[in-house]
Amino acid sequence: MIRQGFILLIALFPFVSLFLVAPSMEIGNVEYIVHTVGLTIILSGINVWLATTFAWWLLWTESRWKSVIEWLVFLPLFIPMLATLFGLYLILAEVGLIGTYIGVILALLVVTIPYSIRLAYNGMAVIGRPLLEQARLLPMSRRVVYVLYPLFSRMMRTIALFTTVILLSQFALIQLIGAGLIPTVTTELYQSYAGNNRSLALSNTWMLILFPVVIYFLLSGWNRWMVRMLKGRLQ
Amino acid sequence: MLRSSVALSILVSFLPLAALFFLGMEALGTDWGALLTDETWRDSLFTTLYVVSVSTIVSLVLGTWVARTVVNQRWRFTSTILKIPMFVPHIAAAYLFWLLFSGSNGFWGIESNERDYVTVILTYIWKETPFVFLMMIGTYEQLNRGYVETAKTLQLSPYAQFKHAEFPFLIKPLLDSTWILIAFISFAYEVPALLGVTYPKLIGVLAYERLSTGLYLEATEPYAVALIWTCFVGFGVFVSYVMTASVRRRIERGVRR
Amino acid sequence: MKKWRVLLATLMLTFVAACGNEEAVEFSDTFEAAAESAEGSTVNLYMWGGDEGINSYIDDYVAPRLEESYDVELNRVAMDTAEFVRQLSLDKKADRQVGTIDVVWINGDNFRNAKEAGLLRDGLMERVPNATLLNETAQQSDAGTPTDDLELAWGNVQFILHYDAAKVDNPPESFEELRRWTEDNPGRFTYPEVTDFTGNAFVRHLLYERYGDELNKNATVEESFWDDLKAWSPNLWKEGQTYPKTLEQLDQLYASGEVWMTMGFNERRAEAEVKEGIFPKETRALLLDHSIASTHFLAIPFNSPNPDGALVLIQELLSPEAQLVKQGPDYWGDGTSLDLTKLDANDQKAFEELGDGVTYPNSEQLLERSIPDYGPNIIDAVREEWPSVAK
Numbered sequence: 059m060i061r062q063g064f065i066l067l068i069a070l071f072p073f074v075s076l077f078l079v080a081p082s083m084e085i086g087n088v089e090y091i092v093h094t095v096g097l098t099i100i101l102s103g104i105n106v107w108l109a110t111t112f113a114w115w116l117l118w119t120e121s122r123w124k125s126v127i128e129w130l131v132f133l134p135l136f137i138p139m140l141a142t143l144f145g146l147y148l149i150l151a152e153v154g155l156i157g158t159y160i161g162v163i164l165a166l167l168v169v170t171i172p173y174s175i176r177l178a179y180n181g182m183a184v185i186g187r188p189l190l191e192q193a194r195l196l197p198m199s200r201r202v203v204y205v206l207y208p209l210f211s212r213m214m215r216t217i218a219l220f221t222t223v224i225l226l227s228q229f230a231l232i233q234l235i236g237a238g239l240i241p242t243v244t245t246e247l248y249q250s251y252a253g254n255n256r257s258l259a260l261s262n263t264w265m266l267i268l269f270p271v272v273i274y275f276l277l278s279g280w281n282r283w284m285v286r287m288l289k290g291r292l293q
Numbered sequence: 294m295l296r297s298s299v300a301l302s303i304l305v306s307f308l309p310l311a312a313l314f315f316l317g318m319e320a321l322g323t324d325w326g327a328l329l330t331d332e333t334w335r336d337s338l339f340t341t342l343y344v345v346s347v348s349t350i351v352s353l354v355l356g357t358w359v360a361r362t363v364v365n366q367r368w369r370f371t372s373t374i375l376k377i378p379m380f381v382p383h384i385a386a387a388y389l390f391w392l393l394f395s396g397s398n399g400f401w402g403i404e405s406n407e408r409d410y411v412t413v414i415l416t417y418i419w420k421e422t423p424f425v426f427l428m429m430i431g432t433y434e435q436l437n438r439g440y441v442e443t444a445k446t447l448q449l450s451p452y453a454q455f456k457h458a459e460f461p462f463l464i465k466p467l468l469d470s471t472w473i474l475i476a477f478i479s480f481a482y483e484v485p486a487l488l489g490v491t492y493p494k495l496i497g498v499l500a501y502e503r504l505s506t507g508l509y510l511e512a513t514e515p516y517a518v519a520l521i522w523t524c525f526v527g528f529g530v531f532v533s534y535v536m537t538a539s540v541r542r543r544i545e546r547g548v549r550r
Numbered sequence: 551m552k553k554w555r556v557l558l559a560t561l562m563l564t565f566v567a568a569c570g571n572e573e574a575v576e577f578s579d580t581f582e583a584a585a586e587s588a589e590g591s592t593v594n595l596y597m598w599g600g601d602e603g604i605n606s607y608i609d610d611y612v613a614p615r616l617e618e619s620y621d622v623e624l625n626r627v628a629m630d631t632a633e634f635v636r637q638l639s640l641d642k643k644a645d646r647q648v649g650t651i652d653v654v655w656i657n658g659d660n661f662r663n664a665k666e667a668g669l670l671r672d673g674l675m676e677r678v679p680n681a682t683l684l685n686e687t688a689q690q691s692d693a694g695t696p697t698d699d700l701e702l703a704w705g706n707v708q709f710i711l712h713y714d715a716a717k718v719d720n721p722p723e724s725f726e727e728l729r730r731w732t733e734d735n736p737g738r739f740t741y742p743e744v745t746d747f748t749g750n751a752f753v754r755h756l757l758y759e760r761y762g763d764e765l766n767k768n769a770t771v772e773e774s775f776w777d778d779l780k781a782w783s784p785n786l787w788k789e790g791q792t793y794p795k796t797l798e799q800l801d802q803l804y805a806s807g808e809v810w811m812t813m814g815f816n817e818r819r820a821e822a823e824v825k826e827g828i829f830p831k832e833t834r835a836l837l838l839d840h841s842i843a844s845t846h847f848l849a850i851p852f853n854s855p856n857p858d859g860a861l862v863l864i865q866e867l868l869s870p871e872a873q874l875v876k877q878g879p880d881y882w883g884d885g886t887s888l889d890l891t892k893l894d895a896n897d898q899k900a901f902e903e904l905g906d907g908v909t910y911p912n913s914e915q916l917l918e919r920s921i922p923d924y925g926p927n928i929i930d931a932v933r934e935e936w937p938s939v940a941k
Contacts, residue, residue: 061362062366062368062371065359065371066371066375068419069374069375069378069423070377072386072389072390072393073389074393075389075390075392075393076389078392078393079392107298108301108302108305109302111295111299111302112302115295127303130303130306130307130310131302131303131306133306133310133527134306134310135472135473135476136472136473136476136527136530137309137313137523137526138477138480138481138519138522138526139477139480139481140481140501140519141312141313141480141519141520141522141523142308142312142313142316143312144315144319144516144519144640145309145311145312145313145314145315145319146309146312147640147644148312148315148643148644149308149311149312149315151640151641151643151644151646154646156641156646156650164308167305168305168306168309171302171305171306172306175302180431184435219380223379223380223381226384226385227383227384229384229483230482230501233629233633234633234637237627237649237650238627238634239594239625239627239650244382244384246628248384251384251388251487256802256806259388263385263388266381266382266384266385267381267382267385270380270381271380333937404788406788406791407791407792408791408792486795489792490792491791491793491937492937492941502745504636
């Protein structure tokens with residue numbers, strides 16, 4: 059009990075800072091919040107889709123390229139992000155995607171997809187091939203709706219959450235690839251960390267912390283509702 | 294449908310490698326000798342190695358230990374709470390720690406912005422331990438209790454029990470977490486930029502700043518350093534995975550059967 | 551397997567097809583033609599965004615005016631100067647002829663770099679009618695680098711320190727006295743790192759104290775200078791183990807009372823901060839032996855997608871009305887770059903009537919002690935050699 063309490067205390071202690079100064083409540087411009095929400099939804103969607111399909115493919119493929127591709131996809135995890143950033147800029151500038159939504163999404167995809175695939179692959183490995191093998195006997199649509207979705211829903215939530223957190227951590231990337239034209243909560247508010255207004259900086263911190271929390275609860279609610287609905291249909 | 298999205302994933306994964314290639318092109322004209330003797334880079338490198346190794350090792354040990362305890366003791370609530378720090382963006386975490394330790398309200402004699410980088414390390418430990426925890430807990434949950442029971446029956450010491458009945462299964466997630474942490478911490482910008490000191494800077498901060506301040510605009514050094522560091526990490530990844538390949542394969546086959 | 555290849559090939563093709571480089575957008579021939587072609591367009595102004603007063607001057611005052619008089623929408627993008635210069639240089643490397651940035655706020659070594667890398671358009675003087683009103687001395691050179699018509703002066707300021715009179719009884723009057731003051735008040739003074747614009751300027755003031763103009767002819771700083779500067783360290787904030795990364799961080803330390811002095815270009819900058827209660831109430835100006843005068847500029851990048859809109863914006867920013875409001879205490883307090891003698895009587899009077907603030911220094915003394923800046927090679931030298939002080 060004491061050990062448990064101690065661990066909890068340490069995990070939660072830094073949040074004390076949030077209450078040391080009163081945050082300022084003014085929110086002038088909502089453009090950056092809209093951008094952030096938009097990017098979060100699009101990116102989470104793409105990530106969940108790509109990662110699940112890819113992990114599924116990896117689980118069953120007999121291709122002799124399997125291990126090579128597996129490595130190729132996991133390799134970006136080990137490359138420091140700052141190192142790829144400048145090369146990425148040159149590539150995207152060549153294609154004319156700097157300062158566009160697509161360019162930013164692509165760049166963010168590059169930094170999120172390796173994590174998502176890893177999470178998806180681990181998630182499927184935990185469920186194990188035998189269970190999934192039985193699911194393969196069902197026709198495609200039924201398989202996805204009644205077996206895979208309920209099995210994977212928690213994993214998908216984790217992927218969406220991870221994507222959100224990584225997205226919210228990107229300052230240099232969004233600022234450079236987006237050419238400053240796509241402000242997000244992070245870029246717009248990054249300056250306040252260096253600025254001389256502590257309560258503004260703190261309210262930004264609140265926002266950065268609450269964003270994933272909201273996403274988490276929304277997704278949990280959605281999952282629960284979906285599973286209940288599916289169960290209802292099965293009866 | 295499946296094929297095309299798999300192809301897209303592969304294509305996206307190709308981008309960082311292509312980016313590295315471009316980086317290499319930029320680094321071509323670097324005076325490598327001068328780079329190695331430059332004291333600023335060298336001091337940065339040593340400090341970075343220190344920060345990276347301490348935070349990685351502590352996070353790994355703590356994360357594994359907590360995962361083990363949580364599974365053994367069935368602490369469901371703790372397990373949920375523990376994941377929270379992972380979902381705090383690094384920038385926000387750094388600011389929380391900065392507020393706690395900055396200025397005259399330094400805590401327990403620990404102050405931010407000092408040369409031992411204690412607060413930077415603390416921030417990373419707080420952020421990465423839950424990450425390691427998440428990577429390990431899956432493994433611990435599906436760990437075959439039979440091995441541990443056998444080890445107990447054989448009356449092995451607790452250390453030997455861990456070594457023979459648990460550790461072999463942890464190799465893969467441990468390796469993955471180790472290198473992800475090393476790659477991430479060693480070249481990150483936000484946390485050390487906020488909590489670090491003017492000299493020596495961590496290598497990611499130094500590289501980013503040299504790229505963005507006037508004097509070094511045309512310099513190739515930061516590109517070269519980024520490239521060397523990536524190769525260094527890549528080499529470590531390669532060697533460690535090759536060395537453990539046979540053990541991991543045996544374990545994986547065992548688990549699947 | 552086949553589908554696979556088809557898909558890859560299509561993707562490759564789209565990449566290649568998109569690579570066809572567009573032609574750069576040129577200026578219209580006259581300003582009237584430019585104003586006409588810019589109607590209904592958006593112009594992207596990239597500038598450092600760390601000051602609320604400056605931001606609201608652009609957003610709340612300039613943007614509505616621009617919309618009203620030229621039907622041009624102004625989009626202010628907050629980005630550090632070095633960052634957009636780097637972005638432009640990457641654009642140049644990738645041969646991106648139609649970029650995103652229309653106007654930049656720039657000066658000093660960043661301008662020198664942009665100029666050397668060929669990132670800016672020339673011929674601004676003849677294209678912007680209000681450029682004739684500019685103060686010719688200010689317009690001529692940017693911290694020692696000839697402007698060569700690549701940028702137009704936007705504001706003119708001087709370096710000054712500020713202190714909290716509630717805590718500092720006998721403020722120092724020279725840099726030497728300042729050093730001794732730090733000995734008596736350890737931990738109460740610091741300056742930003744020299745990668746920061748202001749921190750670098752502070753060190754240049756000390757250089758001027760020792761070398762005067764001489765450094766312009768012979769740009770070598772002796773080791774002993776750095777040793778002397780290192781001698782300040784034990785009495786600085788955190789014993790000189792670390793320095794604030796930026797001026798804003800120093801301001802933050804000053805606002806919270808941890809240090810008792812701050813500094814910066816723009817002799818009027820503290821007024822709004824005191825009014826808003828961020829800086830201590832008793833903040834006063836501190837003018838030492840000499841003060842570097844600095845001009846900051848506006849420029850148009852080589853790959854501006856809307857160069858006509860850029861001209862219209864600069865014309866507006868250099869108008870006497872906009873400059874008057876900029877110098878006033880409401881938003882920013884930035885000194886005008888216009889030559890007052892070239893203005894008509896009414897405008898001149900309006901500038902004279904702006905008056906003084908409590909945190910302003912004595913304007914005659916300020917002018918007397920004004921010195922021109924060293925060239926960019928000294929800025930570079932400070933950057934290169936100062937780290938030995940921080941060690």
